[in-house]
Amino acid sequence: MKRSCDAFKCDTAVQPGRFLCLAHWRMVPLPTQRTINARYRACRTNFGFLSDLVYLQACVDAIDGIARSEYGAGHQAGQGSYHRLLRGAKKKGQS
Numbered sequence: 001m002k003r004s005c006d007a008f009k010c011d012t013a014v015q016p017g018r019f020l021c022l023a024h025w026r027m028v029p030l031p032t033q034r035t036i037n038a039r040y041r042a043c044r045t046n047f048g049f050l051s052d053l054v055y056l057q058a059c060v061d062a063i064d065g066i067a068r069s070e071y072g073a074g075h076q077a078g079q080g081s082y083h084r085l086l087r088g089a090k091k092k093g094q095s
């Protein structure tokens with residue numbers, strides 16, 4: 001399956017299982033990188049990471065952080081697929 005980078009407005013192709021292209025991954029703070037890698041490995045079975053709050057929150061933080069540094073503080077965050085997944089996972093956790 002062909003994937004592209006999840007950073008805002010980036011369509012660089014990435015390897016399956018990769019979240020961002022290398023240029024954008026390097027912009028993610030190290031603690032966030034570690035969280036994403038650790039949760040991804042821990043929740044890999046059945047794509048469990050797609051409903052893991054810690055993983056999704058870290059992805060959203062990474063995407064928003066990159067967007068803010070590339071497009072400025074006024075960037076409208078909260079529009080990507082990870083933002084949707086995070087909202088869905090939070091809703092599920094409440095019920």
Ligand SMILES: [Zn+2]
Nearest residue numbers: 005010021024
């Ligand atoms: Zn990218």
